Amino acid sequence: MERLTFDLATQPLRELNTFLHTGAKEGKVGHVTVLNPDGAHNIAVGLDCPINVEVVGHAGYYAGGMNKAATVVITGSAGTGVAENMMSGKVHVRGFASNGAGASAHGGLLVIDGDAGLRCGISLKGGNIVVGGSVGSFSAFMAQAGRMVICGDAGDALGDSLYEAVLYVKGTVKSLGADAQYEPMSDEDIATVASLLDQAGLDHDPKAFRRIASKRSLYHWNADANQEY
Amino acid sequence: MCGIVGLLVKTPALREKLGELMVPMLIGMTERGPDSAGLAVFGAPLADSRRKISLYSGLTDDGADFNWLGLTHELKAHLGVTASIEPKGNHAILGFDIAPTVVKRWIKEHHPKLHILSTGRSIDLYKDIGTPAEVAARYGFAGLTGSHLVGHTRMATESAVTPDRAHPFTAGEDFCLVHNGSLSNPNGIRRMLEPRGISFETDNDTEAACRFLEWRLREGDDLETALQKGFEELDGFFTFLMGTPDKLALIRDPFACKPAVVAETDDYVAIASEFRSLAHLPGIKHANVFEPAPEEMYVWNA
Numbered sequence: 001m002e003r004l005t006f007d008l009a010t011q012p013l014r015e016l017n018t019f020l021h022t023g024a025k026e027g028k029v030g031h032v033t034v035l036n037p038d039g040a041h042n043i044a045v046g047l048d049c050p051i052n053v054e055v056v057g058h059a060g061y062y063a064g065g066m067n068k069a070a071t072v073v074i075t076g077s078a079g080t081g082v083a084e085n086m087m088s089g090k091v092h093v094r095g096f097a098s099n100g101a102g103a104s105a106h107g108g109l110l111v112i113d114g115d116a117g118l119r120c121g122i123s124l125k126g127g128n129i130v131v132g133g134s135v136g137s138f139s140a141f142m143a144q145a146g147r148m149v150i151c152g153d154a155g156d157a158l159g160d161s162l163y164e165a166v167l168y169v170k171g172t173v174k175s176l177g178a179d180a181q182y183e184p185m186s187d188e189d190i191a192t193v194a195s196l197l198d199q200a201g202l203d204h205d206p207k208a209f210r211r212i213a214s215k216r217s218l219y220h221w222n223a224d225a226n227q228e229y
Numbered sequence: 230m231c232g233i234v235g236l237l238v239k240t241p242a243l244r245e246k247l248g249e250l251m252v253p254m255l256i257g258m259t260e261r262g263p264d265s266a267g268l269a270v271f272g273a274p275l276a277d278s279r280r281k282i283s284l285y286s287g288l289t290d291d292g293a294d295f296n297w298l299g300l301t302h303e304l305k306a307h308l309g310v311t312a313s314i315e316p317k318g319n320h321a322i323l324g325f326d327i328a329p330t331v332v333k334r335w336i337k338e339h340h341p342k343l344h345i346l347s348t349g350r351s352i353d354l355y356k357d358i359g360t361p362a363e364v365a366a367r368y369g370f371a372g373l374t375g376s377h378l379v380g381h382t383r384m385a386t387e388s389a390v391t392p393d394r395a396h397p398f399t400a401g402e403d404f405c406l407v408h409n410g411s412l413s414n415p416n417g418i419r420r421m422l423e424p425r426g427i428s429f430e431t432d433n434d435t436e437a438a439c440r441f442l443e444w445r446l447r448e449g450d451d452l453e454t455a456l457q458k459g460f461e462e463l464d465g466f467f468t469f470l471m472g473t474p475d476k477l478a479l480i481r482d483p484f485a486c487k488p489a490v491v492a493e494t495d496d497y498v499a500i501a502s503e504f505r506s507l508a509h510l511p512g513i514k515h516a517n518v519f520e521p522a523p524e525e526m527y528v529w530n531a
Binding site: 079 | 509522
């Protein structure tokens with residue numbers, strides 16, 4: 001397989017993304033290196049073939065967004081909305097990620113070695129997210145399906161209005177959101193966490209995680225609740 | 230939107246290059262703020278008794294042809310003041326040795342369209358409508374020197390696109406603030422401050438935050454205490470970057486709705502809304518790059 005390098009200090013981002021959307025599908029190039037990303041937005045968005053993309057440095061907004069089948073590695077940090085609406089494949093951020101990481105991802109795996117900002121995994125729809133560090137407030141808000149493994153701590157209102165997504169946290173949780181509750185870890189949960197940690201390349205004891213899932217008390221309108229949740 | 234940049238150099242030799250390092254930071258935030266730009270630069274303070282004010286003549290009938298030298302003659306004739314003047318088109322820095330309130334009152338009376346941008350011993354302030362590149366070229370930002378600066382690129386949402394509504398905003402002496410975001414209670418803040426004799430020059434929401442925090446500092450709060458009261462009183466979305474003669478300070482609202490990223494090396498601390506404004510800085514590949522947390526105070530000393 002061939003390897004290609006795009007240097008965004010001299011080549012426009014559009015040249016990279018055009019190649020990834022067209023030439024990459026021919027299957028001759030297996031690996032693309034992106035140099036000097038320098039915080040540009042929309043790097044390697046909307047990929048839909050199994051190619052490896054390595055972004056060497058810091059990426060801007062929406063890096064690896066809408067990813068399908070590809071593997072995108074960012075060696076630095078990622079801006080807002082990394083891997084937003086991912087369908088499949090893998091996005092791996094070796095640094096930290098800003099707000100809204102993995103928002104509404106339908107599938108695939110997002111790995112963040114460092115911390116993630118606020119609203120990580122908001123409206124998750126089936127993707128998996130593993131965060132080596134901590135996540136900010138309002139993470140997994142209204143998450144519908146998929147799993148989040150948080151090796152560090154979580155901020156306020158974790159899993160607020162959670163649907164069927166399941167969260168696993170090793171560190172402390174500042175507060176749970178409405179309708180989120182701790183549940184016992186089953187053998188299946190431990191196996192799930194072990195598998196996700198293994199895929200993420202992170203070394204933690206899966207038994208040290210706590211499970212958080214929905215109480216399902218908000219699934220049906222309760223007229224007697226008097227706006228108290 | 231809007232873009233924020235800040236730069237504080239730790240290595241004294243870099244003070245000569247402050248403007249040169251900053252211009253690409255400001256231009257890098259053009260997409261976030263294409264309609265106006267501005268910055269406040271802080272340098273070594275003048276003698277205790279001396280003050281300088283930054284003036285903007287773009288709203289006067291003469292615009293950039295304003296007779297700046299004539300202004301100093303008028304001040305001599307009317308107030309007996311010997312003032313220095315450093316003109317740059319529609320902008321000038323006026324220096325003098327009497328109470329600034331006397332000079333400012335005289336200017337408001339005799340040149341009501343002349344806009345007073347800043348007052349102090351350390352601060353020079355520039356702002357105007359136009360793209361960041363245009364504004365930077367207009368005032369020669371690349372040649373500015375000093376220890377730290379606060380800059381802004383504006384995409385107006387809360388008030389009209391005019392030079393006086395561009396950022397930074399100032400209040401009192403040697404204090405400025407830039408804002409990315411929108412406040413939801415600026416009118417409540419105004420109603421609280423106006424009966425205390427604090428007057429406003431625009432209808433801009435950021436001006437309310439600026440005057441609130443400067444009022445707290447003037448009442449004796451230290452910067453940290455004033456910022457804490459800001460968290461309690463100011464509602465809405467904000468990333469604020471503030472400058473004083475010896476400090477840069479950064480805060481973000483509890484929801485972190487507006488971005489900020491910091492890069493720190495042994496030589497400098499650089500702040501921007503996004504990393505793309507920091508990418509050109511020397512040694513950036515080995516800088517400590519981090520995202521400031523919401524509702525935390527970050528204060529760096531010059």
